[in-house]
Each structure stands twice: as structure tokens, then as C-alpha cells.
Amino acid sequence: MKLKKNIAVSENGFLFDPHSGESYSLNKTAQLIVKLISEGKTEVEIMNSIMKKYDVESSALQRYLDDFIMMLHQMNLLEKEDN
């Protein structure tokens, strides 16, 4: 899972995609996940680091994360992966 090149996230949660010119707003959790993705973390590592910090069950988190990653794909913010 890799963020597209040159995607910038500001301190207060705005994401700008220079490829499409579109902007997005992210809440705190979404900002954290995008940051972890940009650091090259795997899904399992992302889950672990969120659960360490926040009060959330892993099954619920898995659902929210799947949904969120799907949205990133949908918005064309992730590199296509061939698996």
C-alpha cells in the first residue's frame, strides 16, 4: 500500500492531490492513518499502532480501516497494486 507521489497533507488535515487538483479534508484518525501509510507501514502495523493509542476493538477497527482504504482507492490517492 503506497500513497501516490507528491501528495501533501497539511497540519490541520487538508490533503492536496497534485495529479487531479482535488482537495480533501481528513479527521484526526484519517490523518494518522495517511501518515502511517506514507511511512510505508503495513496494514497490520497500522492497526497495532492505532490500537496502542486509542480505545478501539480490533474487529471494529478492521472494518473502519478496510472502508477507509477503499475510499483512498476510490479517490485515486493510492498507487495501483498488482496482486
Next chain:
Amino acid sequence: MKKLKFERPVINHINAGVPDKFGRGTTIQAISDIEDIAVEDFLSQYGSPLYVISEKIIRDTYREALSAFKTRYPKVQFAWSYKTNYLNAVCKIFHQEGSWAEVVSGFEYEKAIANGVPGSKIIFNGPDKSKEDLKRAIENGSLIHIDHFDELYDIMNIAPKTGKKAKVAIRVNMDAGIYPHWDRFGFNYENGEAWTAINKIMPNTDMELIGLHTHIGTYIMTPTAYAIAVSKLAALAVRIKIKYDYHLKYLDLGGGFASKNTLKGAYLPGSDTCPSFDDYAKAITDALNNSDIQYDHMPTLFLETGRALIDDAGYLLGTVLANKRLLDGRRSLIIDIGVNNLFTSFWYEHQIVPTKIKQRDTEDTTIYGPLCMNIDIIRAAVQFPLLEKGDQVVIKRIGAYNMTQWLQFITYRPKVVLIDLDGKTHVIRENETHESMNALDKIPDHLKEIQL
């Protein structure tokens, strides 16, 4: 170390410039209880979905409407429009408040009689009155509002056989300066049809023309349309006085006042734009007081207000069944309330809110009902908080037309509960069951046995 409160990750596309169809910046307020009873308790006690009706809101709304008119024109009589909501308990509240009954079918007529309304206090409207319906209405001294010439001839035939004079009015349709012009009911004013009908009734000794009726349409946003309607009915009344030296007893202005719901495609919410009872009352009573009708023969003003008297008193409570993503990434929320329970979702952008807001973020959401049909959309596009399976929602202002136009489809219709003035709840209509649904089916002998 204590862990932090978790919020679901949310990413929203930012649209520069005009707000899109989902609307931005409206903050959704949760509704956790109705008149101090938790939505959660309602649903656990009575099942989901559930209709809830507030007796207090009905009575308060009725009294507000009545006083808006009474303070300006003392001779006012409301007649409860049965088709808007004919649950017996609801009708009885209106009748206790002094409202007569306005019915449009034999079925509704029978309901009104069973609810204890004297025949002489029933207004019988509509194009579908059978000969038996007419006979009963004449015998009971009900006010028959004639819709077309065929009905007029039927009454001319039936009345002599009853030995009673039929008490009648005619329904008049007219150009009241609004669109659409409802010309399919009653006799037209402008082309002289209404005057022709009056001239058939007045000399007839088996009929007594007591009043004139019009219903110019529904959800009328312009009170001046009523002023036009009053002036046209008053002109007919004055003409009758001149030609027959006869004073009509009433003018019936029908229903049609807007409720605070937002019509589909409206730019601003209905709660900001809909006229008040005072606005309508002023337009109507000013027009009456300024008419040429003789001062000591002012007619009683009848009103058949429906939706504006009951919409606010009804709530529909339900539960989230699932979340899904549509192909374009939009969130879709599936709830257990379908368009069969909320017929008015075809006209209105109903206000739907959660019972609690766990986090502030919202997403573009489409809210679907549970029916396996594409038309089953409760809200096509709304900024909505992220709910989960099992979370509960409240839809506001659903008291009008939903509990009469509801459709039984693929499941049982739910219960209806009334909150009385002391905050006690009463089931005023049971949910359907396998037994009640099957009671009307009949199976021919040759289909009784099946072997698979």
C-alpha cells in the same frame, strides 16, 4: 496509560464554490427522546420500526390554528380530513377538540360514524359516492359536496325516495392564481359550470343548497390564493342572494395549508418558508370581511385542514440495518424504514436524524429502505453522521398521509403508539401478524394440497 477516545477515519472531498446536492454546513442535531421517553425504550418495547404520535402536539397545533381564525372571524368550524390520518384515536382527538369529520368515501364515512360523529356533522366530499353512500348520507342529514353532474342527478333520484331533503353544497374549482390548477374535481367557476349547477339545485325541492366548497390544492405556499378563492365563492353567494333571495350558511375553503416539511427540490427548508396559520387566517378572513356578503348573514367558514394539523405530531423511529459503499464511493445507509412506511418520501426531503452523535464527522450519504426495489430511497443525498448497524434514527413530521397511504409489502406494518398528555404510551394500532395478513386470503380446494 489511559487510551484516547477513538473516532472513525473520515475523508471528504472538498468542493470549492457552490454547495453540492448534499448540502454543506448544516449541523445535524440528534433526537434521543420524544417527550422525555427514550427512542431506545420505544423500540425495545414496541419493536422497530415504529410510528409515534404526540397527543400534545396534535392538540396544541389544533388550538393554534383555531385561535388564528377565531380571533379574526368567529364563525369557524374545522372538519378533520380523514384521509390525512384516520387512525381512530387520532380522529377522536380532533373530534374531542370540536372538529367535525370530512370524508371522501363510504369507508371513511363508516369510520366517522363509528367514531361517534353525528351524521349531520360529516362533510362528504369526493368523486366516488355510491348510490347507497348517497342514500345513507341524505338520511343522516350529512353535508354532501357534489363533485359532478352525474352525482347531482343521482341525488335528484335518490332524495325523493328517502323522504328527506338532501343537504348539499357544490365543489367549485377555479383559477386561484396558482399552479397546478386542480380542475378535475367539482364544477368550474370561470366557465360558468358552477353557476349552472347552482341553477339546477336551487329550484329543486328535494335538495337544499347550504354551502359552497373548494379545495384549491395541497401544500399551498401562497395565502393570497385563498383570498382569491374566497372572493370567487363569495361572488357566487352574492349572486345566489340576488337571484333567489337566499343566504348560504357556509363557505368551505378545503385544506391545503403547507406543513413545515421541505418539498423535494426546494432551496430552503420548509420550516423557514411555510406560511403560519396566522398568515392563512389573515388572507382568508380579510377576504371574507371585505366581500359583498351581507354583514348579518356572514357564512360559517369551514376548513378541512389536513397535513398542517398533523404532520408535526408524527415521528417514525427505525434502526440501521447496514452500511455499504456505492460504486462511486458514496456511503449508503440501509434502514428498516422503507418507502412503503413513508409514502411522503416521494414528496418531501424528510428530516432524518440519529438518536446519538458519536462523532461530529459527516459523509455524503444515501439512505435506503429495506425493500428489494430501486425506488426505495428515503433520502437520495444528505450529509449524515457515520452510523453503525443497530444504531437508531428518527424521522420527523410524518403524521400526515403516511398512516393512510402506507403499503403492506414484504413484511408486516408496524405498531403505532400514542403519547398521551401525561406522557403515558398507548398502542393505537397493532402491527400486522401472519394471522391478520392471512385472514383475508382464501385457497380454492384444488390448491390446498401441495407436494414438493
